[in-house]
Structure formats: structure tokens, C-alpha cells
Amino acid sequence: MQRVPGATKSADKSDRSGVARKRAGRADERIHSEIYAAIINHQIRPATPLQEDALATAFGVSRTIIRKVLQRLAHEKLVDLIPNKGAFVARPSIEEARQVFEARRGVECILIAKLAATISDAGIGRLTDLLDAEAEALTRNDKKRRLQLSGDFHLELAALAGNAVLRDFVQELVSRTSLIIALYESPGAVPCSQSEHRDIIDALKRRDAKAAVRAMEHHLRHIEAQIDLADQPSRVDFAALFKPVA
Amino acid sequence: MQRVPGATKSADKSDRSGVARKRAGRADERIHSEIYAAIINHQIRPATPLQEDALATAFGVSRTIIRKVLQRLAHEKLVDLIPNKGAFVARPSIEEARQVFEARRGVECILIAKLAATISDAGIGRLTDLLDAEAEALTRNDKKRRLQLSGDFHLELAALAGNAVLRDFVQELVSRTSLIIALYESPGAVPCSQSEHRDIIDALKRRDAKAAVRAMEHHLRHIEAQIDLADQPSRVDFAALFKPVA
DNA sequence: TACCTCACGAATGTATACAATTCATACCAA
DNA sequence: TTGGTATGAATTGTATACATTCGTGAGGTA
Structure with a gap:
């Protein structure tokens, strides 16, 4: 399963020690807009799982921040939050x-x-x-x-x-x-x-x-x-599932 | 300063060991609707501070849950979240x-x-x-x-x-x-x-x-x-502040 | 083979420990 | 007094440790 896309951030925090280091606060703001943009721009497809740990290390923050961002995206209806399962890019019916x-x-x-x-x-x-x-x-x-x-x-x-x-x-x-x-x-x-x-x-x-x-x-x-008004095609490949007995 | 209103929950968790203990999950849902209702029903006035620790002990959960609830209420525009200051019942202009x-x-x-x-x-x-x-x-x-x-x-x-x-x-x-x-x-x-x-x-x-x-x-x-269309009255009582020199 | 069970791994859910910020107070100096 | 500074308590921000849940697959039995 495809895990989590790019977000090619260097994960170590040492690069935050740059000259004009912006002050740590508000990191969630930046992370939110990056993921938001990625969804809007179709860089992440609907139903893609957004794993907390992967995002946390990718952005160099703890899961705490990621969870906050995911909750916000869920409220914006861009992410589905399924209890005990995780966050997924929303798949509107x-x-x-x-x-x-x-x-x-x-x-x-x-x-x-x-x-x-x-x-x-x-x-x-x-x-x-x-x-x-x-x-x-x-x-x-x-x-x-x-x-x-x-x-x-x-x-x-x-x-x-x-x-x-x-x-x-x-x-x-x-x-x-x-x-x-x-x-x-x-x-x-x-x-x-x-x-x-x-x-x-x-x-x-x-x-x-x-x-x-x-x-x-x-x-x-x-x-x-x-938009295709018809019901979305089932993504189960029945043909492949029920192969004729050769 | 008035701290945080009622929510007269018994704060110790021992009472969750009751016979039919409902399973801990979804506590945030309940807490959200309680605070939501309290705001809507005018049991908590606008600008009232919602302190995380007080709410956490009142509802018998950790600040983690309370923060989640407050974020949601903020997204619903019922709560103002001021960085490093805290959460307050919203005071729409x-x-x-x-x-x-x-x-x-x-x-x-x-x-x-x-x-x-x-x-x-x-x-x-x-x-x-x-x-x-x-x-x-x-x-x-x-x-x-x-x-x-x-x-x-x-x-x-x-x-x-x-x-x-x-x-x-x-x-x-x-x-x-x-x-x-x-x-x-x-x-x-x-x-x-x-x-x-x-x-x-x-x-x-x-x-x-x-x-x-x-x-x-x-x-x-x-x-x-x-609704009173005029600008909201300043809540400073100038008359009391500038008493005439007796 | 088909099916059931159980145990383990991986991910989320929650609590807690620690860091950073803010506000108030006290203290000192002009 | 007035102003400035420093100290400390209180509160929020973040990271991490621990608990819980769920899916998966090995292993056994009929």
C-alpha cells in the first residue's frame, strides 16, 4: 500500500538552527497549508491514507501537531477520520x-x-x-x-x-x-x-x-x-477475483 | 476572575468502574456537546475563559481531550483560541x-x-x-x-x-x-x-x-x-473610575 | 482444503512529562 | 511616585511514553 506521499522535508530538526530561524511556533499552520495544497492540487488522491507517524517524521514534528492538523482538515471535509483506523483523504460520494x-x-x-x-x-x-x-x-x-x-x-x-x-x-x-x-x-x-x-x-x-x-x-x-454523474465504478476488480476455473 | 463554570462532574476516574462502564472511547464527543450546549444556552457568557486544566479535571480526562474539543469549538466559531493565552467563549463583533x-x-x-x-x-x-x-x-x-x-x-x-x-x-x-x-x-x-x-x-x-x-x-x-445595532457598550465604568474629587 | 483461534505487529487513542510563554508581583533606582 | 527590570507562578505548547484497538497470518484441527 502506498504510504504517504512526498513532503520531502529534511526530517532532522537541526536545520531549524539557521540564522533567521523563524521561532518554532505556528509550525502547524505551515503543515496544514502544505497538506491542504497537496490535496487541492491533486497531488494526493482521495482515499490515500495519511499516517500520523510518517507525516510526523516527514515534517520533523511530533504526532501531536500532525493530529491537530488532521483534525482541522477533517473539519474542512478534506479528510475522513475513521476511529482506530486513521486519516484518509476524503472520498465524497x-x-x-x-x-x-x-x-x-x-x-x-x-x-x-x-x-x-x-x-x-x-x-x-x-x-x-x-x-x-x-x-x-x-x-x-x-x-x-x-x-x-x-x-x-x-x-x-x-x-x-x-x-x-x-x-x-x-x-x-x-x-x-x-x-x-x-x-x-x-x-x-x-x-x-x-x-x-x-x-x-x-x-x-x-x-x-x-x-x-x-x-x-x-x-x-x-x-x-x-462530472460523471453515474455511480462511481466499484474499484474491486471482480474479473480478477473470480477467475474462471481454467 | 471567574474561572470555569460548573460542569459538576466527579473528577475522580474511579466512578468509571461502574457495572456497565460504557467504554472510554468517544468521551470527547460527550464533552463537546456539553460545552457546546452550555454556550448555546447562555450558561457560559461570551469572553469567559475556558481553562484547559480546570476542564480536564472537571470532566475527568486529560488536557489532550480538552484541547481537541476546544479546537473543534474554535472551528465552529464558538470559541476564540488565542495563542499562548488560552480559549475563550467567542465574542463576535x-x-x-x-x-x-x-x-x-x-x-x-x-x-x-x-x-x-x-x-x-x-x-x-x-x-x-x-x-x-x-x-x-x-x-x-x-x-x-x-x-x-x-x-x-x-x-x-x-x-x-x-x-x-x-x-x-x-x-x-x-x-x-x-x-x-x-x-x-x-x-x-x-x-x-x-x-x-x-x-x-x-x-x-x-x-x-x-x-x-x-x-x-x-x-x-x-x-x-x-439586536442592538450600536457598538457594544464599553464595559468600563468611567463614572466610577473618574470620581469627582470630593 | 477449509475454517477457526490466537498471538503478534502496527497504528491510533490517551495521559503525562517537559519546555516555552505570559502575566503579575516585588524590588530597585531615579 | 514613576519607571524599569527581574523573578516566579500559572498556563499553554510540544514531545514522548503507555494503553488500546485492529488486521494479519501462522498454526492447528476437522
């Missing part, structure tokens, strides 16, 4: 995926409606910058970066709306979506919709709330449609 | 309170719209039961129970909508609202709106989505209006 998308449609449409009424030109500029970066990643065919920037676009939308509560919700939903894509993305999926992000910005520029909501709704439904 | 209410209006209106289209008669029955219980608590003038049931009503609405993601969001928002009420409730607040819950149910009965959303929006705005 089809039903859960549907609910996440439904929630996104609801919450992000609220946000976009508010934004259409309140967004500043500076805000639109920020969104446009992200769109440009996305376009550039598209020409370079940099899939990882596109996924990243696509998420950032929605995050920035949520941040601009000026409601930290809803922004946090969107952050959770976007990261969970990333897991869903890792699990269910159909092989021949059309690269999603850079033009749809542009449609959203255009509607915001015109301060056209109705159109903005329509564009967002369409965009999210499009993403959802790209 | 006015701005945060506004954002929580805005989020509630958004999320719960989505849910009620969905419910109007999908709710079963059994679902309406569940809501009616809660309403009756609320009415009964009203006649008994049982304020604590009314607050509890009022929250349960919104929780049940969210649960009936069949989206676990949105239900969890509402659960978080409702519990945060409870903290906000503890902090900012104006003294002469009109007991909120049992009739408004009835209006919502009535609209659902008629499967009238528009009316249901209107009723919910009105209800939530009404609750928010009961």
Missing part, C-alpha cells in the same frame, strides 16, 4: 457531490447578486487580472495552474463581497469541489469555461445583477455537468 | 454579527425556496410539532426552552431540505446567532416572533415559495432588528 454543487449554486449566486450592486472598479480589476492569468495558463496548457486559478477566481469573488462568513463557506465548497473533480472528472472533459468567467465579469461590469446570477448559475451547472 | 445575519438570510432563503417545492406532509408535521412545543414554552414563559426550540425550528427546516452541506452551514449560523443574542440582545426585546414561524409554515403548506421566502426574510430581519 456522488450524493455529497451533488449537495456541494447545489450549495455552491445557492451561496455563490447570493454573493454575485450582492457584488453586482456593490463591486468597485478596483474589484473588477482584480477579477480581470485573475482572468488574464487564467488565459495565460490556458495557452501554456498548464492544467494544474488553471485549476488553481479557477478556484482563486471564485474565492476572489467571495472575498470582494465583503462577507467573511460567506467567503469561508465558499472556500470550503471550492476545496471540496476540487476533491470531487479529482474523483469523478470524466476523462474527455472539456476544459471548463474560461469564457464563462468572462461572462460573469462582463455582467458585473454592467452592474447587471440578473445577468450575473444567470452567468454564475450556468457556469456552476456546467462544471457539474462535466 | 458587531460587524461579524451583521455578516452572520446576512449569511442566514441568504442560505435560509435558498433552503425555504427549495422546501416549498419539495416538502412532504410529514415534514410539515414535524415543523408543526416544533411550533406547538414552542407555543407551550411560551405559555410557561420558559425563555431558555423557547430559545432552544426556536433554533431547532430553523435546524429542522434545514434538515428537511435534504442537503447536508447547507444544513451544516445553518447549524453553524444558528449557534453563532445564539452567541450574538447573548452579547447584544437589547433588554426590552420583544419575544421574537412565534407567529413568524407560523407564517413560514403556512406558506410551506400552500407550497407558495415566494411567500415562504418573504416570510423567512422578514423573520430574520426582525430578529436582527431586535
Whole structure:
């Protein structure tokens, strides 16, 4: 069984004695964002076991810290914590995926409606910058970066709306979506919709709330449609299990 | 300084040797719900320090468990975790309170719209039961129970909508609202709106989505209006501090 | 071969020991 | 008094030791 991926940290603590050693505290913060990023960027697949000891030695801390990080990731629904079994990268079910998308449609449409009424030109500029970066990643065919920037676009939308509560919700939903894509993305999926992000910005520029909501709704439904709606294939290879008696 | 409230558990572990000793596991679950309930029910005021050692001995477990519980409560925004200082019952700011209410209006209106289209008669029955219980608590003038049931009503609405993601969001928002009420409730607040819950149910009965959303929006705005919008009063008694030179 | 049992290894769950930080108090000096 | 510093208790942060659980596989029996 694949144990735990990379995290190629030098495990000995001696390298913390560097000149500007940052002070030991907050190490959990750093470890959390590293694992978080690794999950979001599909560097660790769903259902991968996250073993405490392995992570502890990899990051040069004790299991105490790792457990804290895993608990947080579990609360963020990126990790499943199974009692006495361990932590695993979450494997959202089809039903859960549907609910996440439904929630996104609801919450992000609220946000976009508010934004259409309140967004500043500076805000639109920020969104446009992200769109440009996305376009550039598209020409370079940099899939990882596109996924990243696509998420950032929605995050920035949520941040601009000026409601930290809803922004946090969107952050959770976007990261969970990333897991869903890792699990269910159909092989021949059309690269999603850079033009749809542009449609959203255009509607915001015109301060056209109705159109903005329509564009967002369409965009999210499009993403959802790209997902394989069928039940996930059982990963048991029955053919191999029940070999015909030769 | 008030240390830590009640939790009048016998602190020695010997009482776990009872006949049917339930098996030690999951103690954190129980402790979490006890503290959670104590915060929601206003048995512990905002800003109250939650000392690890005191809680540990009170509940007869080690600080390890308590820390886990506190981290979870912090993630649920009911507790502030200040590094090297400790855990305190959260004291949401006015701005945060506004954002929580805005989020509630958004999320719960989505849910009620969905419910109007999908709710079963059994679902309406569940809501009616809660309403009756609320009415009964009203006649008994049982304020604590009314607050509890009022929250349960919104929780049940969210649960009936069949989206676990949105239900969890509402659960978080409702519990945060409870903290906000503890902090900012104006003294002469009109007991909120049992009739408004009835209006919502009535609209659902008629499967009238528009009316249901209107009723919910009105209800939530009404609750928010009961809150003291002004900045929280400084708790420093200047009059007492600067006594006129007699 | 099929099946049951038991024991061992590996990983998680919990408690405790130790380190680091903060706050308050006391003490001293200007 | 006012300010600064140092000392010490109290509390949180982290690591480690110990307990418990679960899966696996060897070994035995029918």
C-alpha cells in the first residue's frame, strides 16, 4: 500500500538552527497549508491514507501537531477520520457531490447578486487580472495552474463581497469541489469555461445583477455537468477475483 | 476572575468502574456537546475563559481531550483560541454579527425556496410539532426552552431540505446567532416572533415559495432588528473610575 | 482444503512529562 | 511616585511514553 506521499522535508530538526530561524511556533499552520495544497492540487488522491507517524517524521514534528492538523482538515471535509483506523483523504460520494454543487449554486449566486450592486472598479480589476492569468495558463496548457486559478477566481469573488462568513463557506465548497473533480472528472472533459468567467465579469461590469446570477448559475451547472454523474465504478476488480476455473 | 463554570462532574476516574462502564472511547464527543450546549444556552457568557486544566479535571480526562474539543469549538466559531493565552467563549463583533445575519438570510432563503417545492406532509408535521412545543414554552414563559426550540425550528427546516452541506452551514449560523443574542440582545426585546414561524409554515403548506421566502426574510430581519445595532457598550465604568474629587 | 483461534505487529487513542510563554508581583533606582 | 527590570507562578505548547484497538497470518484441527 502506498504510504504517504512526498513532503520531502529534511526530517532532522537541526536545520531549524539557521540564522533567521523563524521561532518554532505556528509550525502547524505551515503543515496544514502544505497538506491542504497537496490535496487541492491533486497531488494526493482521495482515499490515500495519511499516517500520523510518517507525516510526523516527514515534517520533523511530533504526532501531536500532525493530529491537530488532521483534525482541522477533517473539519474542512478534506479528510475522513475513521476511529482506530486513521486519516484518509476524503472520498465524497456522488450524493455529497451533488449537495456541494447545489450549495455552491445557492451561496455563490447570493454573493454575485450582492457584488453586482456593490463591486468597485478596483474589484473588477482584480477579477480581470485573475482572468488574464487564467488565459495565460490556458495557452501554456498548464492544467494544474488553471485549476488553481479557477478556484482563486471564485474565492476572489467571495472575498470582494465583503462577507467573511460567506467567503469561508465558499472556500470550503471550492476545496471540496476540487476533491470531487479529482474523483469523478470524466476523462474527455472539456476544459471548463474560461469564457464563462468572462461572462460573469462582463455582467458585473454592467452592474447587471440578473445577468450575473444567470452567468454564475450556468457556469456552476456546467462544471457539474462535466462530472460523471453515474455511480462511481466499484474499484474491486471482480474479473480478477473470480477467475474462471481454467 | 471567574474561572470555569460548573460542569459538576466527579473528577475522580474511579466512578468509571461502574457495572456497565460504557467504554472510554468517544468521551470527547460527550464533552463537546456539553460545552457546546452550555454556550448555546447562555450558561457560559461570551469572553469567559475556558481553562484547559480546570476542564480536564472537571470532566475527568486529560488536557489532550480538552484541547481537541476546544479546537473543534474554535472551528465552529464558538470559541476564540488565542495563542499562548488560552480559549475563550467567542465574542463576535458587531460587524461579524451583521455578516452572520446576512449569511442566514441568504442560505435560509435558498433552503425555504427549495422546501416549498419539495416538502412532504410529514415534514410539515414535524415543523408543526416544533411550533406547538414552542407555543407551550411560551405559555410557561420558559425563555431558555423557547430559545432552544426556536433554533431547532430553523435546524429542522434545514434538515428537511435534504442537503447536508447547507444544513451544516445553518447549524453553524444558528449557534453563532445564539452567541450574538447573548452579547447584544437589547433588554426590552420583544419575544421574537412565534407567529413568524407560523407564517413560514403556512406558506410551506400552500407550497407558495415566494411567500415562504418573504416570510423567512422578514423573520430574520426582525430578529436582527431586535439586536442592538450600536457598538457594544464599553464595559468600563468611567463614572466610577473618574470620581469627582470630593 | 477449509475454517477457526490466537498471538503478534502496527497504528491510533490517551495521559503525562517537559519546555516555552505570559502575566503579575516585588524590588530597585531615579 | 514613576519607571524599569527581574523573578516566579500559572498556563499553554510540544514531545514522548503507555494503553488500546485492529488486521494479519501462522498454526492447528476437522
